[in-house]
Amino acid sequence: MLVNLRNNQCSLILLLGITLTAICLSFGEQPQYSWLLTVAQLIFVPAMVMMVVDFQSVGKIIIVGMMLVVTLLHFWTDGLYAIALAFLYLLYTFYIAIKGVKRFLQRGFTNCAEFSIDMGLIYLALGGFWFFAFTANINTGFSSLITWLTAIHFHYSACLLPLSVGLFGRLHDSSWYRVIVFILLAGPLLVAIGITFSIIIEIIAVVLYILAIYGLFVLTFKTKLLLGQGILLRISYGALCLTIIGSCLYVYSRLSGTYYVGIPEMLRFHGVMNGLFFGGIGVVAWAIAVPATNQRTFNFPVSQIRGKLRHEHQPHPGLVDALQDFVDTTKLHPVISDFYEQTTSYRLLATVQWKTWFKPFAFLYQGMSRLLQQLNLPFSNQQIEMTGRIVKVDEEQDSRQSPRAWIRTIKQQTVFVAIYSRHTSNQITYMNIALPLPFSTMVGILYAYEEQGQLHLTSQQGEDAGIYLAIGNYVMKLPLQEHFRIAAVNDQTLTAVHKMTLFGIPFLHIDYHIQKNQQTRQGISGHKEKVLIGTYQKE
Structure with missing residues (x-):
């Protein structure tokens, strides 16, 4: 001593x-x-x-x-x-x-x-x-x-x-x-x-x-x-x-x-x-004796894009190249994989619900979000269509593997610019999503898993998972958490629920109705299927 x-x-x-x-x-x-x-x-x-x-x-x-x-x-x-x-x-x-x-x-x-x-x-x-x-x-x-x-x-x-x-x-x-x-x-x-x-x-x-x-x-x-x-x-x-x-x-x-x-x-x-x-x-x-810190350093790749995205004009069909890279897809309905791999073939209808306690903050933030054209969600809880496109992003500019940007709009007003990529750590492949902000980038690291035929994406499981803010060379974890649940209704339709919490308190709930476009509707799989909401079973 x-x-x-x-x-x-x-x-x-x-x-x-x-x-x-x-x-x-x-x-x-x-x-x-x-x-x-x-x-x-x-x-x-x-x-x-x-x-x-x-x-x-x-x-x-x-x-x-x-x-x-x-x-x-x-x-x-x-x-x-x-x-x-x-x-x-x-x-x-x-x-x-x-x-x-x-x-x-x-x-x-x-x-x-x-x-x-x-x-x-x-x-x-x-x-x-x-x-x-x-x-x-x-x-x-x-x-x-x-x-x-x-x-x-x-x-x-x-x-x-x-x-x-x-x-x-x-x-x-x-x-x-x-x-x-x-x-x-x-x-x-x-x-x-x-x-x-x-x-x-x-x-x-x-x-x-x-x-x-x-x-x-x-x-x-x-x-x-x-x-x-x-x-x-x-x-x-x-x-x-x-x-x-x-x-x-x-x-x-x-x-x-x-x-x-x-x-x-x-x-x-x-x-x-x-x-x-x-x-x-x-x-x-x-x-x-000074006890050593048990804090693990963050060593996952982070997008280097700050501010407004300067993207390539070359379109890309999906958010991921293969959903099976993230999760075992054998228990998922094929329409879920198809949505993530052929995202532009689907229509999105969204119902945004801000929790009552958070509405004053959401209302005040709207003016800034319209200017930034980022995280610009509507204040109304009426169902509204989100249109969008996916374009390739220069790897050297972003510094991550095969980035592509999903640009979502409502009535020609940009609401989300999310740059999708992936990284693997300890044999787990995460979705690595960046939302460029002025002089910074919000980063969502999501862990994917299957449960009862549904796809779940969460920031609360896995060592790297979480929501972070990157400023310069600093990466800090935010007291935010998000969870997506995606379920098949039939071979053309999905539902998704997006929930977010701040310090563990729910503040945002979004319900999505996702429908395959009429001109691209085809049988996704050749076998006969019995579909239950949230559960996929083959016959």
């Missing part, structure tokens, strides 16, 4: 931070109570950030420079020098926040633990802003002390806690953990809003925080941890369980007008417990 602590990359930062903190508290001119923020700036935050971000030499120099800036602020406490130094610290916090944004863009919403770390890095910028406001005497509408306490709030509750919870999530994942992360990430903003606007919001935020903190403490006992690390981490989170009681008494004092706990008591009890036990012991706990 001690060997791991000595070899940890943050050990030198810890040593430097401790040394500079001793200098600040021994010789600096800041008030005595300022130590709570100082140890966060010089020890806790730099050490934790070093554990979760792989810095190159320049990044390490920036961190050391920031620590020197904070040290100097203890000797230049006011005037232009202090404001300039505080502004440099603000820039540093934005630098760390950008690291959090870049981490998020590499992954998106796919990993709750890593998302918690991302948000902890991003929240630090808010702590930097409030610290700058305090040093520069900016009128925030609050007293100087409250401004300073808000800076502490965003360094501890909004930065250190999400970083620690994210590292814990690399060792434990459950539905309860994900709920706790959501509450803890929303909590700092809710508390800040409550302090500013409404004590009721503040009470609700504190109650949720209590449940989340105690739930986190319980989860540590259900997780296998290194002996020393486990003891220290439980002490760290246990300290939060005690300090949150002090927060409750403080909020109650404000609500009732009866003095039970005030800011002086909060600084003495809340400050010491958070500073020494949560912050100090928590940092040492993770410095013993």
Whole structure:
């Protein structure tokens, strides 16, 4: 355990931070109570950030420079020098926040633990802003002390806690953990809003925080941890369980007008417990052994087309060359394979149904979607015909295998431009669909399977499956999911259902009636068939 602590990359930062903190508290001119923020700036935050971000030499120099800036602020406490130094610290916090944004863009919403770390890095910028406001005497509408306490709030509750919870999530994942992360990430903003606007919001935020903190403490006992690390981490989170009681008494004092706990008591009890036990012991706990991330990198091919599609004019008959490349077609009615391989031979009638809760967003988005001519679905739920064509797309421009674009229109207004391709990973072939957007591309990776004679395409099965957004070289997973179910009615007709969810909540349902064109109607198979809706059987 001690060997791991000595070899940890943050050990030198810890040593430097401790040394500079001793200098600040021994010789600096800041008030005595300022130590709570100082140890966060010089020890806790730099050490934790070093554990979760792989810095190159320049990044390490920036961190050391920031620590020197904070040290100097203890000797230049006011005037232009202090404001300039505080502004440099603000820039540093934005630098760390950008690291959090870049981490998020590499992954998106796919990993709750890593998302918690991302948000902890991003929240630090808010702590930097409030610290700058305090040093520069900016009128925030609050007293100087409250401004300073808000800076502490965003360094501890909004930065250190999400970083620690994210590292814990690399060792434990459950539905309860994900709920706790959501509450803890929303909590700092809710508390800040409550302090500013409404004590009721503040009470609700504190109650949720209590449940989340105690739930986190319980989860540590259900997780296998290194002996020393486990003891220290439980002490760290246990300290939060005690300090949150002090927060409750403080909020109650404000609500009732009866003095039970005030800011002086909060600084003495809340400050010491958070500073020494949560912050100090928590940092040492993770410095013993930093758990490795379990996030898998995305390595599937992504279309390089951004903005409006410049396609070839050479037509292509179908969305795929052979449906059997994706799924066992022996149990599917031949009309399903024929539709995907000869798509332009079919008419599509669509009924779009937006869920009630999403209709305001859909209505507002319509103006933009008409301009983009992408994802431009009608607001009405009346059945309407979608016409379209399929054209080849230059492989060099797209960078994927045999791309072809399905351009769908309603009354000569483009509603979808989807570029179909495929890729194979771990012996599974996925549909790889790109929807070009300004400076980006939405990517749908769909897994195909057969069930009861129906074809299903889903973004929820298979390692690669999902809906992603590609921006530059970054590919992030979105909290969207979609599912298609395609069934044969007879040898000329199909039905399809397309469902989409956002954070697991349904927001879009499209019913398709698909009919083979009159001029191309022929027997698709020569054998006698008995067709049931959703089930295909040969006789």
